[in-house]
Amino acid sequence: MTGNDSSGGPKKARIEIIPLIDVIFFLLATFILFTLSLEKIQSLPVELPKAAPPSAATSQEDETVTLQVSEFGNCYWTHRKTTELIDVSDVRPRLQNYKANTADPRVLITTDDRAKFSLAIRVLDEVRLADIDKVSVETRVRTTGR
Template structure:
């Protein structure tokens, strides 16, 4: 017998062929599975949040208006780089509020500060009715 029969070459070895039709079927099956899976997912429920809108200041804020209150070791704090006792904080806040029209306090802590002392300082600023900011960057003691 001579010639080729059923995909065999004249030497008797079978040639490899890649059938593309089954590959297309597999790709369409994967695509359909993905689409059906994503459609079956529930929508993520969220809570509406009304974010505050920033308003420009009535007058420019200067460095003289801002006090940096740094909490340090237990019983000590720094008022604009001046070492003070923690017991002086309420009196200084009231004096500061009486002399500055728009008082602002930046509360920070150093590596020796305790969490409770920082919370007490924040409470004192809140009681005085002063706008407070919290510094999250590291600041060396007394800076």
């Protein structure tokens, strides 16, 4: 009796799911390996900075000059925890004197919340003209004179 089951009727067709799963996994693995071989993975070597002891960081902080630009066109010169109100035209001579007396001059430029952007750029230009390379610009807002 071919084509009939034990009850005498025609045999029903069945779809076997196990071989179907095997074929799908094979195709998936093939596509993954194929796409990985197409893309060349390239990387760049990165040298991360090393942490300095706290005493060295504190001494660097004391030698850094902070120039804060105010909304009125003045600058606050902060060096070794003393702050002075100066005019923008006095920035370059002071920076040149600071560079002559400091082995590793560093400048931090910051502004108060109402300072004009053009004044901060002018101070940045004065630092560049004083030939100081280590310059940082602070992005958080400080109160005037701090």
